[in-house]
Amino acid sequence: MALRISKNMGAPQLATKSGYGRMATLLVVAAGVVALALPIAMPDPYFVHSCIVVLLFAYMATSWNFVCGYVGQLSIGHAMFAGVGGYATVLIFSRLGISPWLGMLVGGVLAAMLSVVVGYPTFRLKGPYFALTTIAFAEMIRIWVENTDTFLGIPLNGAAGITVPLVGESWVAFQFNGKTPYYYVILVMLVLALLATWRLERSKLGFYLKAIRGDRDAAEALGISPARYQLVALAISAFMTGVGGGFYAQFFRYVNADRLIGVEFSIDLALMSIIGGQGTVFGPLLGAVLLTPIAEITRGHLGGVLPGLHIVIYGIILILAVLYLPKGLIDPLRSILSRLSKNGRSA
Amino acid sequence: MTHSISRRGVLGIAATMALGSKAFAQPAEVVIGWILPLTGVSASVGQQTRVGAQIATDQINAAGGIKSLGGARIRLVFGDSQSKPDIGVSETERLIQRENVAAVAGAFNSAVTFPASEVAQRYKTPWLTMGAVKDEITERGFEYVFRLNNKAIYDAREQIDAMDFFKKETGKGPKTLAMFYEGSDWGRSHAANVRKLAKERGYDVVLDEAAPPNQVDFSSQLLKIRAAKPDALIVAFYTPDQLLLSRQMMEQRLDLPYGVHSVGGGTEDPAFYKAISPRAVAYYFVQEDRQVDALQGVRYPEYDDLEKKFRELLGYNMSAYGAQGFATMYVLKDALERAASSDRDKLRDALAKTDITSGPALYVGYQRIKFDEHGQNTFAHGAISQNLDGQRRTVWPAESRAKDIKPIWPVPAFGARS
């Protein structure tokens, strides 16, 4: 993505790259302004609600991408981290009366801890083996939560799920009557996740993850312990996903294992990243921004008439993207941007 | 079954707010929203409910719409929850904000109904719970949330009541029970209620077993049931698993002296009866949301039309889900007539004062529809049917039985059946 390319590396390419970088920066700034102004310009609650859902998925996909996109491993179990975050947030608030803001962070930390337990053995596996193991872990946790009413005195409430006790409009309790506060919270979370990814791109960890993706043996020869850095990245990703699960819980005011820890949720995150462009800062965001509304619109317009059609469309998009845009939708966008910047210069 | 069926109707009056005033206006439109699982594992239920609601709507419109609103027609909009809570919430937002519905009905799955009805409450939009049986749905102090159908606890109580009654009637009955149910929300919450009641009534639960949905083999579980030797078996499964279970029980000739007692679910789904051999389900006791026999006395012309169209559209006979979709629309029609407005608050107040004792709204078989202060229809009840000669005939409550019907109790073993 844009930011990656704007790294000034070789003298001769410098001009092109910075031109491209400028275009990209402009685009990002413009998108930022639009994002900030959106709920003010379009205060319709359903519209804002839909935007929040898009941003939430963008945030979750960005979190997924943080490890999976950069080390090139396909996790289909990230929902387990969202589940830990979501459940922790709700339980800490409903049982201990501690503010969900803190609960989200605790949930994130717990998710990161779980990720170390899961990731330590799992990251030795490659390709489909890794993917299948992550599904297996997430499914174990899902089935366990669905069938556990209380665990060590903690009421998990089994398959029934847990609702967030209503206290009315309160910043401390992270409950608002309107949509706009949620919008800005998730927007800030997304920006932070994007910044973290942007930082990752130019950090040691980022270079190391990309090296591990490129070739594990070669990475080891360059002083990289793959297990260690993959785990660090996974823990950060799990933390972010866990916090996202906390937001999910607060926004929908309900968590249940079937959905929040379900395979479909994990698959959604992976698909958005992959279709948008994994291993890039803005790819997952692009994927979420394009796919979530497609799902929503087709569901709204076709769901009642031709059930299943919207998922068929989704599947076809996936097939086409894998075949014709292996680097994601961000790839053509990138070339359009650089063409535009060239034209701009020659003009 | 009650559990999985939720009804949701959103009444929206599109754009014609002037209607509320006494000004004589063009026949306008009242929009009602439904949130249903139209895809995914519960899609079958969603489709049946949708068809039932649509047929009722067509009947209402054909009969002149909402007369107190100058003949306003009802238009339905549907949202597909895919059985996922967050999508159900988003769709509810869409219906309320975008489609401007006057009320929302739904959403079968308790997991969807819970957060989605809260959205309706927040926007002060009446929510008619359809299918979802979780007790708490009407126990949150939400004045915009109503429920036509049973609560979960009613279902369990009716099953146990029926057993107690047959025992009293014949002097014979089960002492030990086994429970076998699907391991997600509905099955588990039903099991919890049965567990509680069985203990109170002195039944001994000798096996309490859940299974994850969509199994391909129940042999191991049937072995456990065989080993536990219960007098009767209480089951709660959706259609695919119920089909597998019923077939394997017949194949393995797993006999229970006091039979199989199913709570709706697969045993209420007409597709199930199309797929299963009648022998496999003979003498089944089914706790039903709809009481066919109780309807034999009062037939409205709407019923024949409904049953005919339903069969044409779906290829099988009326189901409890279809009936609930149908009844929900007539409850809403009744409230709209009395409110003479599509204003959500006025409609809510009208719904709260609902007291229906006749008409097509009673198609599910209730004698009356009246909501208590929590919005629960206290006259909601199911019935217990027994599968006799290939038909489910009401055997409990006794007053709903047809004259020629008596339960077969205990049930004959597979080997002793013709």
Next chain:
Amino acid sequence: MSGDGTPLLQVRGISKRFGGLQAVHDLSFDLRRGEILALLGPNGAGKTTAFNMIAGYFRTDQGRILFEGRDIAGRKPWDICRIGIARTFQLSKPFSDLTVAENLMVGGFVRRSEIDEIRAKALEIADFLGMGHQAATEVQHLTAFDRRKLELGRALSTEPKLLLMDEVVAGATPSEAQEMVELVRRIRDRGVTILIVEHVMKVIMALSERVIVMESGRLIANGKPKDVVRQPEVLKAYFGEGYAARA
């Protein structure tokens, strides 16, 4: 230049067995600071196994490997890199979706933490390789020989004291081989000690002051290239098959 004579690497009696095959048997040799030592031997002699043991990719069954006096046997590859031993791979393994400069930056983090410094260092190495103009090219667009050079440069980016090279000119044209020989010499001139596993005799003659020869897992010769190639057991073991066939 033949180094200052103090041993940088001392291999002491290392052995490795794979199932029934004794790949390396009681191998010992020294590598002096600043020299280029070539490790020769026919296919299957155990060269690559020995190489991988030093680089930490295989565990030694027994024996010690002393680097600057410390035993490094059994350390993990990344630790070995950190203490100053870099390696190349026989089949070059560049990170193909990164640019040349990015490839050269990865190793830099072992020694430095300032990214601008690392980038400057990477560009310097690119210039050193004669690839400065390709710094922003993605590796997948490079020729095979440029990838080989990059492989070498990437090892250099970890600023090693000892560089282990596995067949650097395999598949290269004569002029490319010449360029590579030059490059290796210039690396040595920067003060890097080099252990090279190589088949092409011309390269060894041109580069190394000293060669050691392995056959069937054992060391059979050790000395100046000109002397070693005259030893009968070397002729028999090595030139009898591998080299003669190649030449």
Next chain:
Amino acid sequence: MDPLILGFAVVNGLLIGGIYGGVALGLSLIFGVLRVVNFAHGSLLMVGLYTAYWLQALAGIDPYASVIFTVPLLFCMGYFIQRVIIAPLIWRESALVVEPLSALLLTAGVYLVIDNLALMAFGPDVRSASTSLDMPPIMLGPIPVNMQRFIGFSAAILAAIGLVVWLRQTRMGRAIRATAQNRDAAALSGIDVPMIYAVTFGVGTALLGLFGSLLATFIPITPNVGLSFGIRSFIVVVLGGIGSIPGSILGGLVIGVFEAIASQFVPATSAAILSLGLFILILLVRPGGLMGKL
């Protein structure tokens, strides 16, 4: 535990386990040769089941007789999916090496499309087919053995043997094995690798046609029935050793018996957790599986 009950459990576990193994055969074959994890495997079984169902519902063909239709039909579907959807990926990669993850995503897309097309076409209702043949259970001592499952079990064993013999003894089989071992070398020695791939995919899914017909008589048929078998097939294949034909059957038997016995002691939900745990453990400790060459 009562030994008779345990005996029942083992027999049931073997029967259903053999069926799991048989259903997983194609998955293993396709992975072994193409290195493609076919996420749509369960969906293709669903197609087989529906085909058997409709042949009976519309043409009155007994499910057991419908094999002559389902097998060729599913072969064609597999051949078509490989040629039209997966092959372009191979051309794009220009080498004959498919990136396993891209292929997994492609087949995930196929799964979404097939399952939901089935929902649109057939509706969400549960269906079942039934055979007109009279099949009383056979008695194994005091233990009744369900014939329909026994036929499925036997078919799985025979299909595995047939597959092994075919791969060893025929020209095509040997070409497939050569391609599995080294596709570049196979291509160099004149083997039409794209054709081999398509045939392999076709054979792998044709097996699902067979089991679609055989299972239709006792498995509830819904548009998402594939999911019930999908994840379990992965477990079976990994357990037995990915790419190994006997391993697939062995993996199925192990999982079947494991779940049957575990279910006697814990609820089915816990048994499911245990088999997932077993799956993870095998992958970590012995990633080649029970019969793997690793």
